[in-house]
Amino acid sequence: MLSAIFQVALATTLLWPELVSAEIKNFLWLAFCAGWITGVVLSWRFVRTEEQRATQRELDDTYPQALHAYLRGDRALAESLLRNRLRRDPQDVEAALLLASVWRRQGRLPAARSLLSKLRKVERAAPWLFEIDRELEILEQLSTAEKEAHRASTETKENPTSQPKSTADVEAAVSWSPTAKAA
Structure with missing residues (x-):
């Protein structure tokens, strides 16, 4: 249609100017x-x-890649993919939750706690509040266990017969598993 209008306008302007009036050409x-x-x-x-x-x-596409990297144990790649994703969409709840889990597994508990606390205030996080609270609870248990392990290691130096729990042992005890039975 546009091509036809152009051709008629061009023809009436250049080839046959006397064929139509100036108003029609305009x-x-x-x-x-x-x-x-x-x-x-x-x-x-x-x-x-x-x-x-x-x-x-x-x-x-990046979330499944990050999840796969996390499950493979490649936490550095998972963190990189998740940070890039969150740079593009800062309110991506799933990516933020997975990043908090990566940080928890890396032992960066304050960073994970801070991210989850900020995430809890995001409106889009409402459907994920249970998972956010669960992660915060795990972080609290890990922090408590680390404090106890530190206290126990201090006592071990004084009394070498007691054995402190490692953070990995505590984390394994508080990690959620879909096959775990409720207590």
Whole structure:
């Protein structure tokens, strides 16, 4: 349609100027310009929407990669993927929860606790509050166990017969398992 308007406007302007009046020629050129500008705007909006969809698809692809890296034990890769994902979408609850778990496994308890405390205030985190509270509870138990282990190691230096629990033993005791039975 736009091509036809352009061809008629061009033909009436250059080839047969006496065929139509000046008002009709002006109207044809105005219609062509309006159509062209509309096309540019619609194309720009389409490209912008497609870029957003591509970014969203990329975001969707990084979470499974991060989860797979975490489950493989490659916590550095998992952390890197999750940080990149959170840079693009700071309110991504699933990524933040997994990052807190990575940090907990790395022994970075204050960082994990801080992230979970901030995450708890995010509106999009409402469906995940149980999991957030559970992670905070695990972090609290680990902190308590570390304090007890430190106290016990201090006592061990004074009295070498007692054996302190390691953080890994405590973490294994408080970790959730889908096959674990309720106490």
